[in-house]
Amino acid sequence: xxxxxxVGENAMxxxxxxxxxxxxxxxxxxxxxxxxxxxxxxxxxxxxAHIGCDTTHCGACTVDLDGKSVKSCTMFAVQAEGASITxxxxxxxxxxxxxxxxxxxxxxxxxxCGFCTPGxxxxxxxxxxxxxxxxxxxxxxxxxxxxxxxxxxxxxxKAIQYAAAKMGGAACKEAAE
Amino acid sequence: xxxxxxxxxxxxxxxxxxxxxxxRVEDIRFTQGRGNYIDDLKLPGxxxxxxxxxxxxxxxxxxxxxxxxxxxxxxxxxxxxxxLKGVNLAxxxxxxxxxxxxxADGKVLFQxxxxxxxxxxxxxxxxxxxxxxEVEYEELPVIVDPxxxxxxxxxxxxxxxxxxxSGTxxxxxxxxxxFEWSVGDKAGTDAAFQNAEVKIKxxxxxHRTHPSPLETCxxxxxxxxxxxxxxxxxxxxxxxxxxxxASLLSKIPEHKVHVISPDIGGGFGNKVGxxxxxICAIVASIVTGKPVKWVEDRIExxxxxxxxxxxxxxxxxxxxxxxxVTGLRVYALTDHGGFDACANPSKFPAGFFSIVTxxxxxxxxxxxxxAVYTNxxxxxxxxxxxxxxxxxxxxxxxxxxxxxxxxxxxPAELRLKNFIRREQFPYQSALGWEYxxxxxxxxxxxxxxxxxxxxxxAEQAAKRAAFKRGETRxxxxxxxxxxxxxxxxxPSRNCDILGLAMFDSCEIRVHPTGAAMARMGSKSQGQGxxxxxxxxxxxxxxxxxxxxxxxxxxxxxAPYGIGTFGSRSTPVAGAAIAxxxxxxxxxxxxxxxxxxxxxxxxLEWDIDGFRVKGLPERFKGxxxxxxxxxxxPPPGMEPGLEAVSYYDPPNMTFPFGAYICVMDIDVDTxxxxxxxFYALDDCGTRINPMIIEGQVxxxxxxxxxxxxxxxxxxxxxxxxxxxxxxxxxxPTAVETPHWETDHTVTPSPHHPIGAKGVGESPxxxxxxxxxxxxxxxxxxxxxxxxxxxxxxxRNWMAAKRLGLHE
Numbered sequence: 001x002x003x004x005x006x007v008g009e010n011a012m013x014x015x016x017x018x019x020x021x022x023x024x025x026x027x028x029x030x031x032x033x034x035x036x037x038x039x040x041x042x043x044x045x046x047x048x049a050h051i052g053c054d055t056t057h058c059g060a061c062t063v064d065l066d067g068k069s070v071k072s073c074t075m076f077a078v079q080a081e082g083a084s085i086t087x088x089x090x091x092x093x094x095x096x097x098x099x100x101x102x103x104x105x106x107x108x109x110x111x112x113c114g115f116c117t118p119g120x121x122x123x124x125x126x127x128x129x130x131x132x133x134x135x136x137x138x139x140x141x142x143x144x145x146x147x148x149x150x151x152x153x154x155x156x157x158k159a160i161q162y163a164a165a166k167m168g169g170a171a172c173k174e175a176a177e
Numbered sequence: 178x179x180x181x182x183x184x185x186x187x188x189x190x191x192x193x194x195x196x197x198x199x200x201r202v203e204d205i206r207f208t209q210g211r212g213n214y215i216d217d218l219k220l221p222g223x224x225x226x227x228x229x230x231x232x233x234x235x236x237x238x239x240x241x242x243x244x245x246x247x248x249x250x251x252x253x254x255x256x257x258x259x260x261l262k263g264v265n266l267a268x269x270x271x272x273x274x275x276x277x278x279x280x281a282d283g284k285v286l287f288q289x290x291x292x293x294x295x296x297x298x299x300x301x302x303x304x305x306x307x308x309x310x311e312v313e314y315e316e317l318p319v320i321v322d323p324x325x326x327x328x329x330x331x332x333x334x335x336x337x338x339x340x341x342x343s344g345t346x347x348x349x350x351x352x353x354x355x356f357e358w359s360v361g362d363k364a365g366t367d368a369a370f371q372n373a374e375v376k377i378k379x380x381x382x383x384h385r386t387h388p389s390p391l392e393t394c395x396x397x398x399x400x401x402x403x404x405x406x407x408x409x410x411x412x413x414x415x416x417x418x419x420x421x422x423a424s425l426l427s428k429i430p431e432h433k434v435h436v437i438s439p440d441i442g443g444g445f446g447n448k449v450g451x452x453x454x455x456i457c458a459i460v461a462s463i464v465t466g467k468p469v470k471w472v473e474d475r476i477e478x479x480x481x482x483x484x485x486x487x488x489x490x491x492x493x494x495x496x497x498x499x500x501x502v503t504g505l506r507v508y509a510l511t512d513h514g515g516f517d518a519c520a521n522p523s524k525f526p527a528g529f530f531s532i533v534t535x536x537x538x539x540x541x542x543x544x545x546x547x548a549v550y551t552n553x554x555x556x557x558x559x560x561x562x563x564x565x566x567x568x569x570x571x572x573x574x575x576x577x578x579x580x581x582x583x584x585x586x587x588p589a590e591l592r593l594k595n596f597i598r599r600e601q602f603p604y605q606s607a608l609g610w611e612y613x614x615x616x617x618x619x620x621x622x623x624x625x626x627x628x629x630x631x632x633x634x635a636e637q638a639a640k641r642a643a644f645k646r647g648e649t650r651x652x653x654x655x656x657x658x659x660x661x662x663x664x665x666x667x668p669s670r671n672c673d674i675l676g677l678a679m680f681d682s683c684e685i686r687v688h689p690t691g692a693a694m695a696r697m698g699s700k701s702q703g704q705g706x707x708x709x710x711x712x713x714x715x716x717x718x719x720x721x722x723x724x725x726x727x728x729x730x731x732x733x734x735a736p737y738g739i740g741t742f743g744s745r746s747t748p749v750a751g752a753a754i755a756x757x758x759x760x761x762x763x764x765x766x767x768x769x770x771x772x773x774x775x776x777x778x779x780l781e782w783d784i785d786g787f788r789v790k791g792l793p794e795r796f797k798g799x800x801x802x803x804x805x806x807x808x809x810p811p812p813g814m815e816p817g818l819e820a821v822s823y824y825d826p827p828n829m830t831f832p833f834g835a836y837i838c839v840m841d842i843d844v845d846t847x848x849x850x851x852x853x854f855y856a857l858d859d860c861g862t863r864i865n866p867m868i869i870e871g872q873v874x875x876x877x878x879x880x881x882x883x884x885x886x887x888x889x890x891x892x893x894x895x896x897x898x899x900x901x902x903x904x905x906x907x908p909t910a911v912e913t914p915h916w917e918t919d920h921t922v923t924p925s926p927h928h929p930i931g932a933k934g935v936g937e938s939p940x941x942x943x944x945x946x947x948x949x950x951x952x953x954x955x956x957x958x959x960x961x962x963x964x965x966x967x968x969x970x971r972n973w974m975a976a977k978r979l980g981l982h983e
Contacts, residue, residue, distance in 0.1 A: 012250075031301065038300075047217035048210020050442065052391040053475040057902035060391055088210035098208065106204040109871045113703025114207030115391045115442030121208065140910040147902070149391045149443050150703050152874030153910040 019083050021046065022090030030077045036070075037061045039077035040087060048088035048118040052147070059146030062119035063087050069126040071145070088118035091125065100163040101125055110159030112150035120146050124160045133164055188784045193723065194716030195930065198867035201708045202727075203440075203701075213439045215395040215412055220468040223397065224253060226458055227303035228477070229293040229310045231285035234321070234552040234895020235334070236314040238281050241293060246309040251302025253465060255310060256294040256457055258282040264463075268337075269426060269456055272418075272449070272674055273526065274345030275355070275517035276337070277555055279453040284317070286334055286515030287554050288895050289480040294457040296469060319552045319895040320353070323489065323512035326549035327351040334515065334550045346526040353550045355517050360531045361543035361608050369504030369541050373495030377583050379962045381575045383568045383944075385487040385512070385553070385889045388560040389907065390702070392442025393478040398458040399468035407463075408435040411455060413730075414448040414700055415740025418677060420732045422451055427459060438730035444702035445879070446558040449520040449742045452482045479905055480897045484553070484889050485560030487512035488568040492576040500586050502595050505542040505607070507533050507572055513548050516555035520742065521564045522672040522679060528564025529663045529829075531608035535573035536617050536661045536833060537595040542607040552895045561879055561940040563664045563743040570660045574945030575952070575962065578657070582956050587634065588657050588949070589625055593618060596659075603926070610663060612831045613933075616859070616923045621659055624835035624857045627919060630655075633839060641957045650845050652958075656838035656950025660942035664934045665748025665830040674739065680825040681749035682736035683757045685714065687818040689807040691800035692724040695757075698738010699750035700730045704872070704936055706746065709864045710754055713930060717758030718765070719785030719799045736821055744832070744934035747864065748925075753824035755929035760820035764806070768818075769797040771811035830925045830933035834858040836946040842954050844981045847973030849885070849951070851914035856942070861924045861933035873939045874916050880943025882908050884951075886968035906968070955979065 014029045021044060028043050040046045040063065051073055052060035061073040064086040091099045101121045104110065111117040120143060127134065127142040134142060139157050148156060183191070193199045206212055231238075243255040258280040261267040268276045281292040295306035318332045325331060333339070333352045342349055346356035370376060396411035407429050413419045416438045424431040441448065458471040473482060488511050495504035509530065513519065521528045527546035534542050559565065577595075581588040596617040597604045604612040625631075637653045644652055669678035682698035695714060699706065706729060711722040729735060738750060762782065769787040770777040773795055780787040786798035806818035839853040856873055863869055886906035890898045899905040924931025944965075951967040952960065955975055963975045976982060 033301065041217070042219070045219075046210070047214075048212075050214065050392065051216065051472075052393075052442075053902045055475065055901050055903060057907075058391060058475075088208075092209060102208040105208050106200055109201065109867050111201075111204060111207055112705065112871060112875060113391070113443040114203065114212045114440065115214065115703075117207050118210045140913075144909040144911045147391065147907050147909060149389065149445070149879070149907065150875045151871060152878035152916060153913050154874050154916055155871060157910065 015078050017077060017081055019080050019085060021085045022087060032076065032078050034077045036072040036075045036077045036080050040072060046087050046089050050115050050118065052115065057147065059123060060116050060119045062122045062146060064122050064126055069123050086122070088121060091121060100166040101160070104159040104162035104166070108155050108158040108162050110151060110156040116146060116148045120148065120156060124163065128160070128164055128167060132168055185784060192715040192719065192721050192785065193712060195712050195862065195864050197712065197865065199708055199712055199722060199865055201705050203705060203707050214392055214442055215397060215410055215439065216472050218397050218410055220397060220399055223468040223470055224296050224298060224461070224465060225300045225303045226294050226296050226461055226469050226471045227300065227307050228291045229295065229307050229312065230289040231281065231292050232288065233285060233314050233316055234288045235286060235317040235319045237284045237317060238292065239313040239315055242311040243293065245311065246295060246306040249302065249306045249309050251298040252295060252306035253298065254296045254461065255306065256280065256296070256461060261460060264460060266426060266456055266460060269451065271516055271518040273517045273519040273521055274523065277516035277518055279456045284336070287552055288897055289477065291453040291481070294461065296461045296465060321551060321553065321891045321893060321895050323510055323549050323551055326353045326551055334552065355513055355548035355550060356526050357545065357547050358527045359543070359545040362541050363543045365541040366504050366506050366543035370493065370495045370506060373503055374498045375496045375584060376493060377576065377580045378491065378493040379576065379579050380489065380491050381572050381962065382489045382964050383486045383571050384965055385484050386560060386883050386887050387479050387484050387889050387905065388445035388447035388558065389479060389905065390443030390445050390447055393473035393475060394448055394452055394454060394482045395472040396455050396458050397468055397470045398462040400462040400466065402466050405429065406433040406435065407459065408437065409455065409459060410437045410439060412441050412448045413438040414444045414702060414742050416700055416730055416732050417698060417737050418674060418740060419451060421677065423459065436732040438700050441700070441702040445561045446485065446742055447483055448702065449558060450483060450518055475902060476900045479889065480900045481554050483518065483558040484514065484556040485558055486568060487557055490568065490572040492572045494576050494580045496580055496584070500584050500591050500594050502537055502539055505534055505539045507544040509546045511546055511548045512551050512553065513557060514551055514553040514555040517548065518555040520558055520674070522666055522674055523676070524671055525564065528559065528566065530565040530569045532566055532610065532661065532663045533569035533573050534606050534608055535570065536597060536659050538597045538601070539607045544608060553891060559743055561876055562937045563662060563666065566662055567941045567944060570941045571945050571948070574658045574660065575948060578949050578952060579961055582961065589621065589630060592657065592659050593621060611828060612661065613828055613925050613927055614923050615661065615831060615833055616921065617659065617833060620833065620857055620859055620921050621835045623919065623921060624837055624855060628837045628853065628855050630837070650843060652842050652844060652954045654840045654842065654950040654954025656840065656946045656948065656953055658836045658942050658946035658949055660938070660945070661831055661833045662744070662938050662941050663829050663831055664744035664937065665826055666743050666745055667826060667829050669825045677739060678825065679739045680823050681738040681745065681753050682821065682823045683750060683753040684736045684821040685757045685761055685819060687720065687761060687803045689804050691720060691803040693720050694726045694728065695754065696735045697727065697729045697750055698736050699741045699746045701741060704741065704746060705868045709868055712864055713751060713754045714758050717755055718762050736823065744937045747932045747934045748830045748928060749824055749826055751932055752826060752929050753822045756824055757820045757822035760822065761818055764818060765799060765802045767814065768802050768805050768810060772797050772805055827927050830861065830928060832858065832860045832933040832935060832938050834938055834942050836942045838946040838950040840950040840954060842951065842972055844976040847969040847971070847976065849972060854914050855917045855919065856939060857919040857921065858935055858938050859921045859923050860935035860938065861922065861928065862931035863920065863922065864932060869935050870918050872936045873918050876937060876939025877916050877943045878908060878913050880940045881914060881947060882906055884944045884947035884965055884967060886966045888966050
């Protein structure tokens with residue numbers, strides 16, 4: 001093996017970065033080319049979002065950014081300057097109880113290997129914000145940017161329907177009170 | 178305080194044992210982003226490795242210049258074959274008895290072959306380093322088509338095998354030949370064909386594809402120079418096999434090699450083998466003294482670490498005029514790419530292809546498999562199927578449909594007429610297997626009734642008439658598939674990998690408070706072992722599944738096992754669980770007898786403990802027994818309550834199923850619509866129906882992908898045309914059909930709990946169901962066989978060839 005003499009000479013200029021992740025202010029010093037997914041996973045140790053394809057097809061890296069689903073492998077960290085991001089680690093309620101989507105995926109067996117699950121839940125979360133009572137067809141279209149190799153999607157659809165029913169129920173209850 | 182005594186039903190329910198739709202334990206962490214996958218691992222000082230890969234499919238490597246790469250900031254070292262030769266690791270053995278270059282040694286044999294390994298401080302610097310390595314190639318003529326591999330003037334691919342007229346699996350008849358494997362009665366089969374009233378012959382190809390789990394292959398190797406110990410975390414479906422191979426290759430004693438498979442993001446056969454990335458990460462860690470991570474990207478995954486299928490099967494069936502099969506002859510030409518890197522048991526270079534007689538009572542059969550090298554990625558692995566079983570199932574299920582067409586018989590009727598009958602089990606197949614159990618007629622009849630088969634055929638007849646009258650441009654196909662799988666490899670008398678017998682194992686410890694832990698030789702990649710294994714133990718020894726922790730994937734703590742692939746976990750590891758549980762129950766019975774002051778024989782097992790026969794109130798539950806086992810065992814008995822079982826299965830298991838697909842195809846656009854897909858599976862005893870259903874959904878979705886478009890395609894100079902998810906078809910929720918599942922239950926007579934395995938059945942049975950539906954749709958227009966995959970374009974082309982666009 002030929003050894004190099006360049007240890008520690010990584011000289012690319014770094015950018016200072018500030019954003020809000022799961023309600024918490026964070027900052028970092030990153031190379032401009034650093035992808036958001038690497039910033040989240042490696043610098044912030046939020047390893048819930050995954051990398052599955054590198055080409056924006058699989059959606060395993062999906063996070064919620066300023067109210068939109070974003071594939072964090074296709075965005076530079078510096079582009080998220082000042083943004084507010086939610087990852088799977090921020091989905092549970094403050095008291096530690098699970099979000100209806102997290103509960104729904106378990107109740108309806110909407111996951112197997114679990115690798116697509118964080119991205120799938122984040123995508124479903126935004127979908128239900130935009131359309132609280134989606135039809136099966138709307139759900140299937142709504143999650144079509146997220147690939148799953150294990151479940152065949154049928155139980156993912158059910159999981160999202162479970163959450164929609166539960167969240168709708170909760171909203172109605174709040175309205176009645 | 179008074180508490181009502183729980184009823185038997187309540188006690189039973191509390192266990193959440195076999196047959197219950199227990200929710201998955203794994204989901205708690207996965208739904209919260211708390212899974213622990215390889216790329217989540219970050220060790221102190223960890224470096225990152227990345228490959229320089231060949232742009233050419235076949236070329237001589239004239240020169241590798243790493244000097245510029247070594248000047249790239251953050252790059253620490255570059256490995257080439259020259260460096261690896263110093264540790265005798267430029268080549269590595271494959272699981273199939275061949276050898277494979279770890280890094281290009283003088284030449285490259287497929288596009289994206291590993292040429293150099295750049296080690297850097299992080300993945301960005303490693304990528305910069307890869308860009309800066311200069312390699313000079315001299316292009317050589319390329320073979321992509323396996324049918325051209327053994328031409329007299331074909332270029333020599335494997336120069337390392339020059340002059341070797343014999344390989345691991347017998348004689349080689351050409352410089353690009355790997356092996357010829359045959360099974361069955363050739364003379365008898367030839368005679369059956371000579372005397373046949375009706376014969377069919379068709380080249381049925383199963384194209385090259387890839388398992389492509391959502392998580393790619395990856396590892397972190399960490400060598401501790403002071404202790405002389407190597408720890409490899411990796412996406413390994415077979416961690417113990419990797420440990421043994423790593424020890425043999427590195428010469429580090431096996432007790433100083435620690436292999437850990439944490440959560441794995443899907444495997445589907447992709448993560449069984451040993452790949453150059455693992456070897457390079459290990460060597461780089463030994464050299465640098467730091468942990469080295471290697472993570473494939475998707476393009477690397479699709480183009481280098483394994484592929485599946487690429488079997489081209491000339492299938493012939495002989496039959497009587499009234500539709501009774503009398504003989505089967507199959508010649509398969511198989512493409513293994515640049516190196517034979519299948520994960521087959523050593524004595525089965527073509528896997529269990531001899532299941533090719535399928536579910537039918539063939540009096541005689543003969544199969545030949547001829548394997549060749551080409552300039553394509555090495556493999557091939559069993560993509561969600563037992564070894565070469567899906568290829569065999571496809572050949573016979575297409576073949577039966579083609580025979581039905583020739584006989585002008587309904588394909589379901591032809592199957593019913595030729596099925597092995599229930600009373601024939603255990604059944605000796607013409608190609609040497611003993612099928613353990615089956616009830617095929619009941620299964621297919623149930624399926625036909627469920628979908629309204631007769632009505633579907635009537636509707637199809639009406640539509641065909643309307644098509645011929647020019648009233649519609651849509652054709653309708655009904656695809657019937659009836660598969661028999663062979664899984665659970667396997668009995669040590671004939672199944673081993675690199676000499677490792679294919680048993681599996683379980684160690685159970687019941688703790689003093691009655692909670693338990695079980696450690697396994699298998700390794701889940703999403704199958705939900707932590708959930709289902711606990712259910713088996715719960716039913717066997719009466720401890721609630723919630724009180725049992727299952728641990729897999731750590732070779733330091735787990736008993737030795739061969740891992741999870743080929744649907745072997747339930748048939749082999751599942752049996753080991755039952756056997757270990759029964760050892761515990763036997764000891765528990767002795768302890769209970771002592772506690773109750775009776776003879777062991779006076780006790781009977783009752784859900785969660787032992788009671789004295791005829792005296793139901795004299796009862797000791799497992800919780801109490803466990804405490805006594807440690808703290809007040811009978812005099813002379815060793816304390817403790819644990820057991821280990823290594824299970825060497827007496828036979829394989831033979832799950833089966835009946836699938837029916839209804840499809841409509843527009844002949845002007847080639848666009849198809851799956852109207853209905855019904856899948857009946859018989860996997861014997863059902864441990865968790867929820868998980869079985871999930872497995873069937875997933876397997877059907879993969880079958881749908883493969884049959885309808887998913888392939889690894891090369892151009893004529895060996896460029897991969899489908900090397901990312903842009904071109905490689907992975908269905909989204911929009912394309913994926915709705916699945917209907919059903920079942921019958923025919924337990925395996927030789928398995929301790931009667932279970933047969935299910936994870937791969939839907940892929941094995943699903944592909945022919947889809948392909949038969951497409952072929953059935955076109956059959957009335959004079960088409961006999963259309964090759965997969967059946968994407969829109971190819972359907973359109975099929976219609977065009979049939980003159981439908983004129």
